[in-house]
Amino acid sequence: MLPFYEIRKDDFTISRNARQIAFPTHMHSEIEVLYVYSGTQSVEINDVSYELHPGDAALIFPDMIHRYFKSGQQTANAVLLIINPKVFEGLFPDFLQLQPVSPWILKKYVHKDAVYAFKKIKKEDNYAIKLGWAHIIISHLLSQVELEQRQRPPIVDMPQKIMKYMANHFTEPLSLDTIAAEFNVSKYYISHIFSTRIQMNFRNYLSMLRVEYAAKLIRTTNVSLTTVSSSAGFESQRTFNRVFQAMYGITPREFRNNVSSYLK
DSSP: OOOEEOOOSOSEEEEEESSOOOEEEEEOSSEEEEEEEEEOEEEEETTEEEEEOTTOEEEEOTTOOEEEEOOTTOOEEEEEEEEOGGGGTTTSOOTTTEEESOOEEOGGGSOHHHHHHHHHOOTTSOHHHHHHHHHHHHHHHHTTSOEEEOSSOSSOSHHHHHHHHHHHHTTSOOOHHHHHHHHTSOHHHHHHHIIIIIOSOHHHHHHHHHHHHHHHHHHHOOOOHHHHHHHTTOSOHHHHHHHHHHHHSSOHHHHHHTGGGSOO
């Protein structure tokens, strides 16, 4: 299955997770850094699976396809940084033209200053402080990875263009007709791409984008569930509740009541 293209609104996101992360195959234009404090976290990057143990890190460049998955009943305590590479412009190699030969960095190669920065960086810090810690982390991790030229240009074929367009417009009214009009092709061609290349029908793919965004709003804001539903692009509260429960296994209200247990 092709990944969905995730569009992030913030230049800098910090997530501290007290359990294993499970997140479907995706890619985005940001740098993503994972550091495991304790337990085990499994991640697949460009079709290669890695099992990170305490003290290990992973450095994921923009447009590298990746997913997080749970491994048995093991626990994990980790921090995840997602950063727009533009904030480092001119300081590091070109993140779009290069990629790590291996994104996995073993504990013994993670510099003690980077470990200290991982422990100190907080999402409530002001932007300059967060950026300073991030510079330390990225600098030390880059010194421990071998870089190679990308073998393929990012985001060039039609399925990926469609996914990127939908990631930018999923809160708006979307249909096969509007996608077809945007790319000047027939809606039957778009439908064929979804069934044969993305391997998910258009409606389910759109619902997945909207539900993930709705879950993020519930986790990070106190707005009403009615506002969450409309902001995510759902036409009715009933549809929102049904689709949300189908994807998460609980209702939006139950998710809000247990939000601390459902962190990404």
